[in-house]
Amino acid sequence: MNFNRKERIGAITKILADHPNKIFKLNYFTELFDSAKSSISEDIDIVKGIIDSLKMGEIITIVGASGGVKYIPHLHVDEIRALLEDLVNKLNEPSRVIPGDLIYALDILYDPKYLKKIAKIFSLYYAKESIDYVMTIETKGIPLATMTAEALNVPLAIARDENKVTEGATIGINYASGSTGRLRTMYVSKKSIKDYSNILIVDDFLRGGGTAKGMGDLVVELKSKVIGMCFLTEIDTGKEKMISDYNSLVKITKTEEGKSIARINNDVFTQLETN
Amino acid sequence: MNFNRKERIGAITKILADHPNKIFKLNYFTELFDSAKSSISEDIDIVKGIIDSLKMGEIITIVGASGGVKYIPHLHVDEIRALLEDLVNKLNEPSRVIPGDLIYALDILYDPKYLKKIAKIFSLYYAKESIDYVMTIETKGIPLATMTAEALNVPLAIARDENKVTEGATIGINYASGSTGRLRTMYVSKKSIKDYSNILIVDDFLRGGGTAKGMGDLVVELKSKVIGMCFLTEIDTGKEKMISDYNSLVKITKTEEGKSIARINNDVFTQLETN
Numbered sequence: 019m020n021f022n023r024k025e026r027i028g029a030i031t032k033i034l035a036d037h038p039n040k041i042f043k044l045n046y047f048t049e050l051f052d053s054a055k056s057s058i059s060e061d062i063d064i065v066k067g068i069i070d071s072l073k074m075g076e077i078i079t080i081v082g083a084s085g086g087v088k089y090i091p092h093l094h095v096d097e098i099r100a101l102l103e104d105l106v107n108k109l110n111e112p113s114r115v116i117p118g119d120l121i122y123a124l125d126i127l128y129d130p131k132y133l134k135k136i137a138k139i140f141s142l143y144y145a146k147e148s149i150d151y152v153m154t155i156e157t158k159g160i161p162l163a164t165m166t167a168e169a170l171n172v173p174l175a176i177a178r179d180e181n182k183v184t185e186g187a188t189i190g191i192n193y194a195s196g197s198t199g200r201l202r203t204m205y206v207s208k209k210s211i212k213d214y215s216n217i218l219i220v221d222d223f224l225r226g227g228g229t230a231k232g233m234g235d236l237v238v239e240l241k242s243k244v245i246g247m248c249f250l251t252e253i254d255t256g257k258e259k260m261i262s263d264y265n266s267l268v269k270i271t272k273t274e275e276g277k278s279i280a281r282i283n284n285d286v287f288t289q290l291e292t293n
Numbered sequence: 294m295n296f297n298r299k300e301r302i303g304a305i306t307k308i309l310a311d312h313p314n315k316i317f318k319l320n321y322f323t324e325l326f327d328s329a330k331s332s333i334s335e336d337i338d339i340v341k342g343i344i345d346s347l348k349m350g351e352i353i354t355i356v357g358a359s360g361g362v363k364y365i366p367h368l369h370v371d372e373i374r375a376l377l378e379d380l381v382n383k384l385n386e387p388s389r390v391i392p393g394d395l396i397y398a399l400d401i402l403y404d405p406k407y408l409k410k411i412a413k414i415f416s417l418y419y420a421k422e423s424i425d426y427v428m429t430i431e432t433k434g435i436p437l438a439t440m441t442a443e444a445l446n447v448p449l450a451i452a453r454d455e456n457k458v459t460e461g462a463t464i465g466i467n468y469a470s471g472s473t474g475r476l477r478t479m480y481v482s483k484k485s486i487k488d489y490s491n492i493l494i495v496d497d498f499l500r501g502g503g504t505a506k507g508m509g510d511l512v513v514e515l516k517s518k519v520i521g522m523c524f525l526t527e528i529d530t531g532k533e534k535m536i537s538d539y540n541s542l543v544k545i546t547k548t549e550e551g552k553s554i555a556r557i558n559n560d561v562f563t564q565l566e567t568n
Binding site for chain 2: 021023024025027028029030031032033035036064065067068069071072074116117118120122123124125128129130131133134156157158160161164165167168171172173174175176178183184185186187207209210
């Protein structure tokens with residue numbers, strides 16, 4: 019392709035933005051644009067500046083044989099705060115209370131506009147670690163897990179409530195469901211995760227942690243390792259959770275009158291500073 | 294922000310690429326960059342040229358009061374063919390045959406790398422129509438439906454096998470499951486779709502069409518309209534389907550020996566030319 023500098027800059031920005039967390043070798047661009055390495059390096063410096071000024075992410079250079087440049091999408095802290103305030107305000111709308119003292123949240127959980135931003139926050143925590151799969155359990159958390167997998171540029175694994183024929187051979191484990199305490203079984207396809215993989219567990223909701231612990235146990239059965247766990251909302255039950263190392267964006271507490279109130283989990287901001 | 298032309302071009306490309314199918318008014322950019330309308334118009338023309346040369350999509354200008362520019366992501370026909378050949382070759386791998394003469398496909402259905410491209414094809418069919426929601430049924434098709442919803446910049450609605458408390462009030466309908474012929478029930482939250490919406494139904498798999506017809510019936514119950522149906526794979530059962538107007542990318546036929554063979558559905562290319 020015969021592009022001049024401003025066209026190359028637009029094109030490089032587009033390519034990197036379309037493939038978050040994917041490493042592109044400089045050769046890829048020198049061949050695509052039939053340009054010298056030095057020109058492409060200068061182009062990338064300009065693209066870095068643009069992404070930086072727009073506070074839309076970070077372009078990092080990885081040195082060495084398998085090195086290149088990759089785009090880590092992220093959000094400015096003000097944008098994260100605005101998103102979390104918006105989420106909390108929405109969740110606190112009185113019209114959302116549904117029987118069982120639950121908060122209706124499907125409009126958030128099924129809206130790519132929100133999911134994309136939430137997934138970006140999750141991916142930001144782990145962008146510098148090596149994650150091989152995002153794992154979740156059916157059903158409500160799947161869209162969020164999908165967007166997180168996309169942001170991290172890795173595949174998804176989904177644990178299921180039933181053993182389905184389309185999964186091929188599965189591994190099943192019993193777990194105590196946090197919301198009911200009842201013993202249940204979850205299954206995952208044996209083929210869905212390669213041995214010795216690093217797993218990020220993602221779900222929409224954390225109560226007692228029984229389901230998350232169950233997924234962790236499945237990961238161990240699949241000879242792999244849990245690197246982290248991320249939840250959109252966490253219920254403050256007053257009791258200790260069955261898992262200890264996790265991130266959540268919103269905490270829901272019950273007042274003495276039994277009313278649920280959502281508030282921002284400020285750990286998000288400390289967590290982001292550490293990364 | 295004080296950007297020069299090449300920086301504005303990189304930035305506009307990034308913003309449009311990050312928000313497929315979203316209409317941006319020119320004002321948005323004139324304010325963001327504190328630039329004259331004429332400069333921004335010229336920038337956009339250059340961005341159009343870049344996206345066009347890279348064969349990555351189309352930037353269209355919508356005139357009128359609610360007008361502006363929007364980016365329709367798409368794939369070049371050669372890239373679509375390469376994707377479909379890759380999918381078909383993968384599906385025909387002998388190691389994929391699982392009991393019940395099924396083909397294991399979760400690695401494809403749960404990989405954002407494939408899903409993003411498949412979703413782009415689906416969104417391309419409907420980019421010029423007005424879709425309000427993408428609808429699917431749990432579980433395997435949810436990641437694909439999520440990526441399609443993202444590509445079309447609309448929310449998702451998910452029908453479920455059981456009536457869950459977190460859904461609030463639901464509407465349920467009975468349907469004959471195509472794979473078993475058994476009568477089953479599916480539920481969708483009443484709040485998940487606004488009245489008089491346009492719905493695109495997406496699923497990973499089409500056999501008899503009973504499930505898809507069931508979703509269509511749910512849409513009608515929700516006072517809305519099905520605009521289209523898209524499936525990744527379609528089983529050629531030799532019998533007429535219970536639905537008539539749909540798109541699929543891959544057809545699976547059984548040989549006389551009972552072996553399943555996947556091949557590209559060439560209708561994809563005619564369909565894309567019509568759009």
